Amino acid sequence: MAHRAGTLRSRLLGEDRPTKQRMVEALESRLEETEAVEYQLTSSGSLTHEGTDGDTYEKGGGDGGLLLAVTDRKLVFVIDTRSGLETADVPYTDLKDITADSGILRTTLSVRVWGRGTYSFRPAQRDRAEQVAEFATNGSHAWQRVVAALQDARQHISTIETYVHEGRMDDARDAEKSAESNLRTAETRIGDARQTFQTPLEERSERVETELARTWMEARFERGQELLEETTVRPTTGQYDDAAATFLRTREHFERALSIAIEDGFALDSEIQSALSDLRDRLQTLQSQPLDLAERSLEAAQTADSPERAVVAWEDTLTHYREALAAGWGMAVDFDGETDALRMQLEWVVANVVRERCRLADRLETEADAHCDAGNARQARDHYQGAAAQVAMARRLATQYQAGDADTLAARLDDLREKIAD
Template sequence: METVTDIRSSGRPEIFDRVNTDGLFGRTRRLQQPLGQYFRETETPRYLAYNSQSGVVAAQGNNEGLTPAGDYRAYLLATNGRVMFVVGDDDGDRTISLPYEDIVAVRCTSGLRTSTLEIVTVDEDCWAFECKGDLTPVREFVDEATQVWTRTLTELDRAESQVEAAVTALEATDLETAATHITAAQEALDNGRGRVEALGATASIDERCQSTQAQIDTCQRRRHVNAAEQHRDTARRAWENRAYERAADAYAQAKTEYERALAVTAPEPPTETIADARNAIEAEYAELLSAPVDAAQVAASAARATTDPAARATHWEDALDRYRTAYELDWGRDRRFDGDRASLRQALADIAVELVDTHREAGRQKRREGSEESKRETPGAACGSATAHLERAREVATELVPDRREPPADELAAASEQGVSVESESKGR
């Protein structure tokens, strides 16, 4: 066996599975346990080096070096997650483990026949390993792995920090800021995971990555639910204000956000709760689509049930306004709301006729009341109201039913003259 071995090209060394090696004088025990017992299943060994006498030297710090006893050897093993020293001894193998995240510097010096690898840790310890082979490739690998791990852990720290910021933003209902932090957290996590994948060492950080991913997903799901609730509230307010199209758009956005929340795998908020909220939104949306016509029909029914002409005219005005709203919905695009245009147009025409006739009736009634007022020597408020009703009748007729425009002209003139007469008599007294 060469003193420095690139395991990727040479295959699995014998010492990984057996403690004895062949020599000039037969088989010699090099370790108490096979070297394969000392690295984890999730680790991939890359380089192996050994020496027979110098062992591992504590070049700096308060640690003691390790020297192999007798025919035992000292081994340096560089995996995708750490550098490990294993030194054979009759009392049991002794080990030193240096994870790459704890390494701050790595150097290699070469002499005539040997080279020495020095590793400095965050605790300012320095470990030196000398062997007869060239340790330069080992230094290059350890240096690269150290940088990868440093950047990976920096990205994971950043991801966790962004998650905390996202949680704070969600608690403040600042969804835009939360979205920014969630995106940054996912980006940092992906970067960190991607860097360490090049070393084939993702298994060593899987637990941390999975925990962070779960937190990101929970934040994302919460953000979608919060956005859905905001759109739902917007829809309800718009509905109250009879802004039906805006309400429909907001309900559609709410449903989309709930579905996005359900597409995110996370324990919170519970899937059942989100599904129930989405179903409730769908039910409200379906009710909204019939609301404009329903409200118009209710107003028309109220008008038909009212006997007083003036009050009935008020209800017909409301019905006309509501039917107009229903008729004008979704203009220029596929209709979402209940009621076809032809039926609504006919309803508008019918209500316009009812409104004109009712205003005329109310005008006549107020004119009669005006005559009674003049006899009782009271102001001519009824006459003014009669004029207003008749003017409104002519206005509606002119706009919507021109064939019913003419009859109230004489009545309007009579009501106006009566109002002037009553007013003059009142001033004369």
């Protein structure tokens, strides 16, 4: 139980003089809400501080003397100096050692702190000094062992955001597992500590657990947002499978982030749900896009006003129907269009491409014959070559899709090559 306010005045000081009250207030300002004061020592003398550079300083001289509070988390010095009250905290994680040296007439308590030197004074409560030294030593041992494990956990947590941002999810999961292992080590060490120290150490461990969960949530949400922006670019270049795969990864990130937010009570859940809704809308647009483009291209092909434009438009239509048929194959994303219906439509489109290429070849061959009759050999050869190219492409499609008569087209191609050779 934490000792605060009036309890501190009566328990620590046993008197209610203004100076003592101010010292208690100064002490209270250094305590956390649930922090418990377990021991206290007072002295009418001063505090000696021997720094790491070997220089020695004296602190004190005021009527209130000196107060050392020993809590479940740290040591707190309150010193009444001629210029006012001063305080100094020594967390157990910073405590190197503490000793009580007792002589015949006096006892000296020495507190050695990593990086700060040694603080020493003569407590009025000589019989309690060794208890304080033993308690603080146990506290230092417990806190340093637990905090070491928690610091290791934080080291791994600090890498998770980078790994997730870079898409290195296996590395991120390994870092999470390492952090969880460190947290389990911390819990074991907390169980080995004195009961007095377990509550604050558990609070410290819980904060790191929360940090791990929050880091995962935020990292996955931010990565999902990054991937969501990518999905606005990929579909425009026909990379539907890449876009679909990105959507699936984005959804996985958002759903995992939302699960953590709900489970751990983070306030980000509504924002994540909004992002998921946006993702669903974009996914619906992606799923309909290949077939929509194919149908629009088909309308343009059917209204083309020249053989050249018709060939280009029907080839575009063929490309879009191929993409509509192949989009999402083997993936957990269903694109618009029933497979069998798309295959039938694709065969029909191929037949139209073959027809239009043959029509264009007819016109080019007719023009080539006219140039030949007029004695324009070069122009005739160019037009025969153009006609042959159209027939060759039509023959490849007819062979691949069984649309049109591939043998007839092959024979016609031979005829055109003979004309080119003449």
